[in-house]
Amino acid sequence: MSLKEKNIWEQYADTQLRIWPENNFAVNLNGTQRKSVFMPQKIFNKAKGISMAPSLQIDILGKFQILTMGFASHTKGYYHSRINKNFYDMMIVIDGELCMKSDLQKASLKKGEALLLPPNHLCDSFVQKKNANVMYLHFESNTRWSRRFGNSIKTLAIKNFSELFCLVNLYTKEVFSQKPNFRLLENFAESISLYVEDAFPIQNISANSIDIKTWILSCDKKQDCTLTNASNHFGTSKIFIENVCKEQFGVSFKKTVCDVLLKQSINLLREGKTNAEIAKILGYSDAYAFSKAFKNKFGLSPKMYYS
Numbered sequence: 001m002s003l004k005e006k007n008i009w010e011q012y013a014d015t016q017l018r019i020w021p022e023n024n025f026a027v028n029l030n031g032t033q034r035k036s037v038f039m040p041q042k043i044f045n046k047a048k049g050i051s052m053a054p055s056l057q058i059d060i061l062g063k064f065q066i067l068t069m070g071f072a073s074h075t076k077g078y079y080h081s082r083i084n085k086n087f088y089d090m091m092i093v094i095d096g097e098l099c100m101k102s103d104l105q106k107a108s109l110k111k112g113e114a115l116l117l118p119p120n121h122l123c124d125s126f127v128q129k130k131n132a133n134v135m136y137l138h139f140e141s142n143t144r145w146s147r148r149f150g151n152s153i154k155t156l157a158i159k160n161f162s163e164l165f166c167l168v169n170l171y172t173k174e175v176f177s178q179k180p181n182f183r184l185l186e187n188f189a190e191s192i193s194l195y196v197e198d199a200f201p202i203q204n205i206s207a208n209s210i211d212i213k214t215w216i217l218s219c220d221k222k223q224d225c226t227l228t229n230a231s232n233h234f235g236t237s238k239i240f241i242e243n244v245c246k247e248q249f250g251v252s253f254k255k256t257v258c259d260v261l262l263k264q265s266i267n268l269l270r271e272g273k274t275n276a277e278i279a280k281i282l283g284y285s286d287a288y289a290f291s292k293a294f295k296n297k298f299g300l301s302p303k304m305y306y307s
Contacts, residue, residue: 019079025049026072029168029175030061053175060185064193065145067138069168074098074134079126082117088139088149089117090196091125092158094165096132100125102153112161116154118146123153135168137196143231148200159199167192205236207244212253216260222283225257262297265290269306278302 030053061069067087071094082089091098092114099108100115102123109115117123119141139145158164171188174180215233219225230253231238245256261282268278275287284290294302 015083015085017081019077021075021077023049024072024074024078025051026070027051027053027172028068028070029053029172030059030068030070053172054180056175056180056182056185058182060182060189063186064189065140065142066189066193067140069135069137069171069192071168071172072134072136074127074132076127076129076131078132079124081122081124083122084117084119084138086119086141088119088141088145089115090137090139091115092135092137092161092164094133094135097127097130098125098132098134099128100153100155105153105155107155109155112157114154114156114158116149116156118149118151118153121153135165137192139196141232143237146232146234147202147205147236148197160195164192164195164199167195205234205240207240207247210234210236210241210244212241212245212248212256213260216257217264222257222261224283225261227253258293259297262294265294265302266305269302275302 026049028050061067074096091109093109093111095111097108097110098115100106100123102121107115115123115125139149167188171185171192174184174188212230215230216225219229227238227241230241234241242253245251245253249256249259251259265278265282268281273281275291279285279287279290282290284293291302294300294305298305
């Protein structure tokens with residue numbers, strides 16, 4: 001059998017590539033599917049064996065910060081290489097053997113074991129020998145899940161795997177019924193999220209492990225430096241972030257953001273940037289707003305300070 005007949009290469013984006021043999025299949029339970037681009041289009045046909053649950057009037061899974069979940073069956077030759085930008089990806093083996101590799105680790109997962117992939121981490125999953133049946137769940141990248149999942153690729157045995165598997169099966173049966181009961185689906189979805197929480201206790205985060213300054217400077221614009229975004233990024237509460245700022249900088253989070261950005265503006269002035277250019281880079285509304293904030297901080301206008 002030629003490669004053209006045997007495998008499907010599917011490219012979601014520059015960060016997603018998958019080899020999908022013909023006899024693989026997947027069931028997506030939230031009734032939606034990300035737009036896909038197949039590569040190369042002239043050679044490979046659209047993947048078969050992917051079914052979707054009927055669309056619901058409300059996003060039940062989304063109520064519990066679950067983007068999607070479902071089941072998949074993979075055979076030898078299946079390969080998925082990806083960096084997921086905005087969500088946590090969890091694959092739990094039901095039976096068979098699923099392999100994974102990243103820059104730092106390799107593992108072979110069996111029944112009840114899971115691969116947890118945080119956002120912005122490159123990881124490959126594939127089947128080498130035995131077929132693998134898996135249950136997958138995608139979670140929002142928010143405070144609730146980041147505090148539990150952390151920021152590193154993990155392989156682990158899932159606590160209460162049998163109960164979680166049963167709940168996803170019950171959700172599947174109900175969502176494919178002729179008249180799905182929304183209350184039942186919500187109960188199942190909530191229970192699934194709670195069982196996942198139970199499998200991933202909240203991790204303790206020390207103030208010393210939080211580098212607020214580096215995070216602020218990594219944000220594209222001042223508007224991105226919100227307390228909510230910082231809380232989501234570090235996987236801890238807003239109160240904890242506020243306390244870290246007071247401990248490390250002696251001021252509130254909002255004041256810390258202003259101070260860090262204004263100190264950064266000095267470097268930009270040395271590079272010859274104009275007030276308008278700096279305002280755009282740092283996210284101020286205009287040159288006047290930047291100049292006013294600079295003068296309030298340093299007692300001089302940017303032009304006088306630099307001269």
